[in-house]
Amino acid sequence: MTKTTFTGQRHPAASTEAENSVNKVPTETTMNQGGDSSHLSFQLTSHKLNGKNYLEWAQSVRLAIDGRGKLGHLTGETKKPEPGDPKMNAWRSENSMVIAWLLNSMEAAIGKPYLFLPTARDVWEAVRETYSDVENASQIFELKIKLWKVRQGERGVTIYYNEMVSLWQELDQCYNDEWECPKDSVKAMKKEENERVYLFLAGLNQEFDELRSRILGKNPLPTLRETFSEIRREETRRNVMLKLDSNLEGKNIDSSALVTAKNENDKKKKPWCDLCKKYWHTRETCWKIHGKPPNWKKKGADNRGSQAFQSSSEESGLQPSLEVPPFTKEQLELLHKLLQSQLQTSKLDPSTPTCSFSQTGQGLGEDDWQC
Structure with a gap:
């Protein structure tokens, strides 16, 4: 018959704790010069059986006793010799030592009922039957x-x-x-x-x-x-990827902060008026305090002809031109006189094409010419 358990997945923390508890057994080499040191220490593990921790206790005790080569006394592999056998004394000594190990790894109230059991295997099995949760x-x-x-x-x-x-x-x-x-x-x-x-x-x-x-x-x-x-x-x-992403995001934030700081510095370099809250001039030159310069002209002022041109352009669907007229006032007067002379000549000669020009301002448009 094959006994099957699924304890192959050993809990690392539990096994480590059990091994550490085994390693806590005091060293006996300094206590016994040349003798069998295993007979002098009865403290196997820090896990003392209290009635609720059987699994941890049993694993720790098994590891400690197996490490000392006495596991056969728990499993029954080490048989009791026949009376008169020379090995009887050695077996009796080892059996008593294992029983002492087991009892000292229990609380006093727990271990007392097992004090008079004859063999270590009897103690081990009695404890298992009492506190084990098999088929519970x-x-x-x-x-x-x-x-x-x-x-x-x-x-x-x-x-x-x-x-x-x-x-x-x-x-x-x-x-x-x-x-x-x-x-x-x-x-x-x-x-x-x-x-x-x-x-x-x-x-x-x-x-x-x-x-x-x-x-x-x-x-x-x-x-x-x-x-x-x-x-x-x-x-x-x-x-790892989240850490890299957070580092890149931090760099982007730093870059944005640098750009913002640069824009703020650029704004600080521009002239700023704290009265009208506008750039490109200061309080010393602000018109609200000192007024406009005497030679200042409003854009588009005294441009009645331009207004007429804009009106005709809007009717025809054209966008008005904001450019300065190509002719000065003197040039326009000269051109007007030239056209008047041409008109007089055309009256004398009917075959000559006629052309009229009207100008009421500095601006010119397509409708100002009639031919």
């Missing part, structure tokens, strides 16, 4: 609820993954499945692995939707560790 329906239900509710939220992917693995490890300790066929065991483990991948992906944030779709599209589905590794790489890439 209430414990299984509570762990299942926690797993269904776990979401990544604002945490990193690594913290979210480790929390789920820790819950799965506790859940594995609640089962004691045995399979008659090894192939059925492999299939069951793969099915359980896929279920955990689905649950892990379901709790991820929305930003991983695209990667989640790619993972679900693979056949066969990656393992839980492979899935976590791929998600973690994507998270790292996103963090």
Whole structure:
């Protein structure tokens, strides 16, 4: 029969904590010169059994005793020799030492009932039967609820993954499945692995939707560790890109600030009147205080002919010209006299084309000429 558990996904934090607790066993080489130092220390782990932490306690104790080569006394592999066997004394000494280790790793009220059990294996099994949650329906239900509710939220992917693995490890300790066929065991483990991948992906944030779709599209589905590794790489890439984008945005803001400052400096260089709030002059030359210059003429003033030209242009759909007329007043008078002489000549000779010119101002237009 094959016993199947799904504890392969060991929680890094839990295993590290267990190893650290094992390393806290005091060094005995200074206490025993050349003897078996393992007999002098009975402090195995910082995890003392209190009735509620059996899983952590059992893992820590197993690691510590296995590290000292005495795990066979817990599993039953180290058999008790027959009476009269020369190895009997050594076995009795090791058995007593392991029992002392176990009792000293429990609280006094917890360890007292196991003080008179004959073998270390008897103590180990009694504690397991009393405090283990194997096939505990209430414990299984509570762990299942926690797993269904776990979401990544604002945490990193690594913290979210480790929390789920820790819950799965506790859940594995609640089962004691045995399979008659090894192939059925492999299939069951793969099915359980896929279920955990689905649950892990379901709790991820929305930003991983695209990667989640790619993972679900693979056949066969990656393992839980492979899935976590791929998600973690994507998270790292996103963090790097966001940092680059924020740096570029900061540079753009700095550039905009420089441009704004430059425009403000340019404005400061222009003359500014604090009375009329206009550029290109100061209070010393402002017309509101000192009046207009004597030689100033308003644009378009004394230009009646130009007004007539503008009126005729508006009627014909033409835009009025704002340019200065090409002829001076003296030139216009001379041109007028020339036209008058031409008119008198045309009266004497009817075959000569006639032309009239009217001018009432400085501006000229197409309608001012009549031929």
